[in-house]
Amino acid sequence: MNGGGNRKRGVWWSAAAWTAGVPAALVALPLAAAGRLPDEVATHWGAGGRPDDSMPFWAVPLAPAGIWVVMVLALALTVRRAGPAARSWSGAALLSGGVLLTGAQASIVHANLDRTSWTDAGSVGPEVVAILAASALAGLLGRLAGRRATPPPSATGADGTAVGPQLDFPAGERFAWLSRTVNPWLQLTATLVGLAAAGTAIAATAGLAVPLWAVALPLAVAAVAMFACSSVQALVTPKGLEVAFGPAGWPVRRWPLDTIESARAEKRTPAQVGGWGYRLSGLGTTVMLRGGDCLVVRSRKGTDFAVSVDDAERGAALLNSLATRHSAR
Incomplete structure (x- = not known):
């Protein structure tokens, strides 16, 4: 059915845009602040909210991007072996992991911004709660979207037998008809607009630019609306x-x-x-x-x-x- 093919193309393009957009954000965030970060960047904080570990600046963009690549490859291998049953879970993991990594990267950049030494980095306590909540929400949305996957359009009776052109069915029988259509171009556009909204919000959160919520919020609303209509x-x-x-x-x-x-x-x-x-x-x-x-x-x-x-x-x-x-x- 055309609807099933369009759905697959739409999902593929959206997943591809997200898979490429996450590492791009992970690398772009520290590079955009290169002149405002110390040579050693704080990357871990202890129980007291003080930084207790660091890594060289060159490793800050590469380490999370490497984690993302390994995660994507592992999920792709899992889907290949487990089949369709694992696709909804892999989508949830991609959304949740991407939000978690980009949120963590933004908080690291923000905490180290304009510091002379990594030991002077600010705390990241409040941000951690928000990042974990956003990651969990993204995973839930990904799981819900995966569960909407449906079989090809058909009309079936109570025993699962396909219904022919004759719809004069016996009294007491329960019948259902289901059909689904996807516009892959609307899905891809919504993904790109959503990534632009997320990038703008992350840059503002990390302190790399003046707060641009007047730009990020309309973009986010537009992305949600396009996804709903895609x-x-x-x-x-x-x-x-x-x-x-x-x-x-x-x-x-x-x-x-x-x-x-x-x-x-x-x-x-x-x-x-x-x-x-x-x-x-x-x-x-x-x-x-x-x-x-x-x-x-x-x-x-x-x-x-x-x-x-x-x-x-x-x-x-x-x-x-x-x-x-x-x-x-």
């Missing part, structure tokens, strides 16, 4: 229609059967609805991730909602059958 999953069940956005499947919009007037498949293009992503136009609301067939739902209020997913005709037929059966009760 993939979509439509699910039809006896409860109605559920449309989940983004890698983590949130936010979610739901249409109970008693709110649906009809459903249909309709071809739409980005030009018709005004572009990509979540669009409002004369045709109603459209989640446009690729041109072509869309599942269009008309509510009893007279408004249309369309989502570009594969196998839209069968999803609409099943939704109409379920809605008709529900209204006949």
